[in-house]
Amino acid sequence: MKNNTEKLVTKSHIRNRTIFSFSVLALFSVFIFFGWRWLHNQPDDNGTPKPVRNVLNFDESVFGNFLSNDHLAKTFPVSAAVKNVRVNGSEGMSDDFDPASWKLKVARKPGDTLLITLDEIKKLPKTEIIFDFKCIEGWSQVTHWGGVKFSDFAKKYGLDDQTAMKYMGLITPDAGYYVGIDMPSVMHPQTLLCYEMNGKPLPMNQGAPLRLIIPVKYGIKHLKRIGTMFFSNERPPDYWYERGYDYFSGL
Numbered sequence: 339m340k341n342n343t344e345k346l347v348t349k350s351h352i353r354n355r356t357i358f359s360f361s362v363l364a365l366f367s368v369f370i371f372f373g374w375r376w377l378h379n380q381p382d383d384n385g386t387p388k389p390v391r392n393v394l395n396f397d398e399s400v401f402g403n404f405l406s407n408d409h410l411a412k413t414f415p416v417s418a419a420v421k422n423v424r425v426n427g428s429e430g431m432s433d434d435f436d437p438a439s440w441k442l443k444v445a446r447k448p449g450d451t452l453l454i455t456l457d458e459i460k461k462l463p464k465t466e467i468i469f470d471f472k473c474i475e476g477w478s479q480v481t482h483w484g485g486v487k488f489s490d491f492a493k494k495y496g497l498d499d500q501t502a503m504k505y506m507g508l509i510t511p512d513a514g515y516y517v518g519i520d521m522p523s524v525m526h527p528q529t530l531l532c533y534e535m536n537g538k539p540l541p542m543n544q545g546a547p548l549r550l551i552i553p554v555k556y557g558i559k560h561l562k563r564i565g566t567m568f569f570s571n572e573r574p575p576d577y578w579y580e581r582g583y584d585y586f587s588g589l
């Protein structure tokens with residue numbers, strides 16, 4: 339029996355369809371070509387074309403609202419933490435550094451800089467966290483860190499005026515790596531000034547004497563070997579931001 343939905347298709351019908359399909363393809367190609375060229379002729383904003391930067395900044399204005407002290411990054415049992423923790427990134431970690439004479443510089447106001455030793459920091463209550471550390475390069479690892487909560491540190495050193503500002507900046511002692519972080523993320527209860535990894539003193543290549551651990555952010559913001567801390571209502575300079583990455587870099 340003949341299927342009555344069958345249609346008779348002529349050669350010219352097929353030809354017309356083919357021409358139409360190729361025309362659509364050609365049109366889209368032209369559109370993408372000129373669109374791409376237009377984008378790359380736009381003024382640069384910190385390593386990326388201005389329209390792309392505008393989208394990243396818009397994302398920040400949306401997703402920044404989801405950040406809350408009640409929204410915690412997922413944590414794990416100690417047994418889940420890896421023993422061989424990956425070492426990634428050594429900007430600002432020059433060889434001529436002497437951990438014995440290190441002190442944390444906290445620039446509270448112009449002409450008012452605190453110098454704090456590691457022993458003083460260790461006197462504050464210790465907090466540990468085991469979480470999935472995520473790098474924008476596409477890897478992640480469950481790792482175990484110990485230190486003081488930034489919010490405890492801020493309370494102890496009277497940083498109320500400072501934490502009322504919009505950003506904190508961190509710089510390595512040689513100024514080779516630097517990050518800026520929005521204050522809600524800095525004050526988040528899982529953000530640590532960290533001096534231990536896997537229950538032992540932090541290894542040099544992992545940021546000894548003191549590094550930042552900030553589980554609500556990608557790895558780029560977890561600055562190793564903190565030299566100077568400062569506060570500002572403007573975005574502090576940020577190493578990877580200047581190279582085209584998102585300033586917020588939240589998770």
Ligand SMILES: Nc1nc2c(c(=O)[nH]1)N[C@H]1C(S)=C(S)[C@@H](COP(=O)(O)O)O[C@H]1N2
Binds near residue numbers: 423427
């Ligand atoms: N001083 C300094 N801190 C840094 C970096 C760096 O290059 N220099 N790289 C960052 C990046 S991209 C990642 S993923 C983490 C890696 O931390 P780890 O070496 O302890 O794994 O450190 C961050 N902190």
Ligand SMILES: [Mo]
Binds near residue numbers: 473474
């Ligand atoms: Mo990273």
